[in-house]
Amino acid sequence: MCQVDEEYNDQLDLTHVPSVSKKCVKCKEATAAVVIRAGDTYCRSCFKEFFVHKFRAMLGKNRIIFPGEKVLLAVSGGPSSCSMLSQVQEGLSQNAHKKLRFSPGIVFIDEGGAVGQSVEERRQTVVQLQAAFKATGFPFHIVPLEQVLDLPGSVVTTIPSSSERPAGAYKSAVGRFIQSDHTNGPAAQEPEETPLPDVQESQTESLQQLIRSAKTLTAREDLLNTLRQHLLVHTARTEGYSKLMLGDNCTRLAVKLLTSISLGRGAQLAQDTGFSDSRYGDIIIVRPMRDYSVKEVAYHNHMFDVASVFIPGLDTKTPDKASIQRLTESFVTKLQADFPSTVSTIYRTSEKLQTAGRSSSTAATDNHSGGRCLLCMCNLDTATNAENASAFKATLISEQLSQAKRPGATRCSSDTPRPNAGQRCSSGEAGDCGRTEGGGGCCSSSKTVETDDLKSLLCYSCQLTVKDMASLERLPQYILSEAQKRQRRSQMREEISEFLLEDGDEGD
Template identity: 75%
Template sequence: MCQVSEDYKDELEHSAVPSVSKKCVKCKEAIAAVVIRAGHSYCRGCFKEYFVHKFRAMLGKNRIIFPGEKVLLAVSGGPSSCSLLSLVQEGLSLNAHKKLRFLPGIAYIDEGGATGQSEEERQRTVAELRAVFKATGFPFYIIPLEQVLDLPSSVLVAAPAASDQPASAYKAAVDDFIQSASSICLSPAEQDQTSQPDVQGSRTPALRQLMGSVKTLTAKEDLLSTLRQHLLVHTARAEGYSKLMLGDSCTRLAVKLLTSVSLGRGAQLAQDTGFSDSRYGDITLVRPMRDYSSKEIAYYNHMFNVPSVFIPGLETKMSDKASIQRLTESFVTRLQADFPHTVSAIYRTSEKLQTACGSPSTADLCDRCLFCMCALDTAVESASAFNMTLISEQLSQIKPSGNVSAELGKQTPDAPPGQCCSSGGGEDCGRAAGGGGCCSSAKVPQTPDLRSLLCYSCQRTTKDMASVDRLPLYILSEAQKRQRRSQMREEISEFLLDDGD
């Protein structure tokens, strides 16, 4: 036991606590201004150099964006996307050592109609962001989310992508770009090319009715993310952009990975969290901010006065248990406070994920989800967890009275041609023999059955909706088109050759 009179010859060693009074770990001269993690303290100049170099290294390592290519920056007004805009602006400035070689544009989706903001709040937010966008000199497009209700069905079709080019093609493109033009200059016409927020009063109530038909906040956030991505892809195609650059940070992707696992999107993790995502074919989604934590981004924006605009979302002022997304975010951030390597460990796991889906040019359109455009994960064997879940749902909907096995096998198909639905014991309606179809055909709703066209996670989203009739018309029309094509394939299946033949 320890005694009061006991003599301690050796002094107790105290663990070194990171402090801003330490020297910079890079230049070894200036006083550190920011401590990212234990042992990583930087002065102001070295931290900016480190921050910018990480962005350049991410783009240079992957070599997806070719010189002279048009890239659309998805800016939501948050810290991460505004930091992305600042890095691109820094890379195209005259003071940059190695300038970026692509043509940027800015796209902002005004989601005030879905989040319940008033018209005055939406106009004030748009005015603040327009001032930020005009200062960059890039062409920008401000699109209200209401425009998603009028999109064409071609958004849900994966356009053929350009053929994969060898590594030598990138070097040749760089040499040609350097010889042809030493800098990127935007013409005044391109700088003034903006899309004004034209919000029709009749479309805002329809959007709010769509979001109001969703019962849970988890499904609302998932549906809003899907509609936002569809509108961004349509804008990129309409304006001639081939790349869509997103501002997802490392912290956001870590939360998204665990959320996707909870929502049943395990098969789509590689596309949802990877650096590049080519599910749409001609438009490639790029995430160059995936190496930055939210702490690093907050430090950079604060130290170098990067403007950002706070825009309330669906989860604003909600409790931690309001949705799966909110609960996962709270879990990760609190765990990160006690264990600083939590986010990086989850992020490193996402880097190792790969998808088994083929390219959009070779994959069948019917094998892709109608919402997220990822490969369907519902085409599995009968002895699978997915089919067991479906059987459990059927059993839970069966009434207590009656034979369970008979209820499971009970089918309610349409009456075959030439036979009336009431011919079992009642009088014939007289329409089947005349070729006009059965009288019950008029009672069948025109809304298509979306279950077979959606992945497991998107099925859960539509299940939380009161009615799918309020979905945008381009989704319903594409669903009817795919179902007619599938029905036609079944009718002529005996005349088709297999892949082995």
């Protein structure tokens, strides 16, 4: 206990805080230029060697990109994607120690129309990135986001890969590539410059109406991410690329993992955050920057003059509680400042997640049976695929009870007149469909896609996004057309279900 008349005559001992080593932890000779973590100090040359080794080790360890394969680099202009572009450019140079063996291309999605940028602001951004892309010597494609409104329905279908590679094919492909490379030598190519497409004002207005139809910023960001990915996959398919390389870093994936859990995408975490994602079949998405933190990328870009372009997004200058994505990002970054192992712990957890592999025949069956989500193209975690004790089933029962107690709702019964024979209630369940008596009866024969009909084709997370939309009429036509096609196929299958053989009936 502290006493009033107590005297403190002894001098206080000073505690010496251990200082950071001023020598590089690798070469032990040069002066340290950067501190990544406590105890990890690197000089300039060793840090660059460490940074380059991470990138090439990630590609070499997974062995997904084969020699000579065409890879499309998705560059958004941010620090991480620009650093990825710099790594690829340096890895293909003549004096590279472990030279990369694929053929790269660049794609930039201009999202200025969705975030409300003026035509002049979008032109300035495109000019800056166009100059940087020309300096690399790679073919590049600048695609405005407005083109997502005119995509074909094949974007939301899984196309099986044309070639199945057997075990050991990677080593033999590397040997053939090295032999041909030494024989013929590298051929210099002029960068292919695609003309900038003209964007009509009506298309920009339609895109803005689509984004504004989502009531919350959370739904807008999720919808924008889905549309961007559809356009990237379509560009890769039309230009003949088999791999799509994204610049998601470790910090971004940690935020994405927690955000996905909050949005109900727990079943899709392995595909959303893993190194490779094969949900589209013929186009495989890879994330080679997933081992880098934001701090490492920032140090590398500053020390070696890797330029980036700031492009405002939907969440620019928004408060922390504006959306689930912003709140999660603020939580992770603030926690990382006090506990430096936060991001790495979340990232290592994501590495342990796995998804069940599916063959190309199973993927084709999923397309015809509607086994994949219409928007994110992941396996459905709803309807018959969900367990009875799952949170989704509890939410579904709660919605049905709420609709049953709503005043003015009518019950689907055999006495209710139906417009066409053989048509079922849009809800697909016996009981209240939630439509009033003045709305054309219990089962309306409208040709437009209703919300309940579309929800049956979506995973739980995408259902929440669609639920926040004011109107489904703003959705791109390729999504609505594919929804109607799946509904007709499902209805036809139901009509002939009694004539179909089950898996266990063939031997009877």
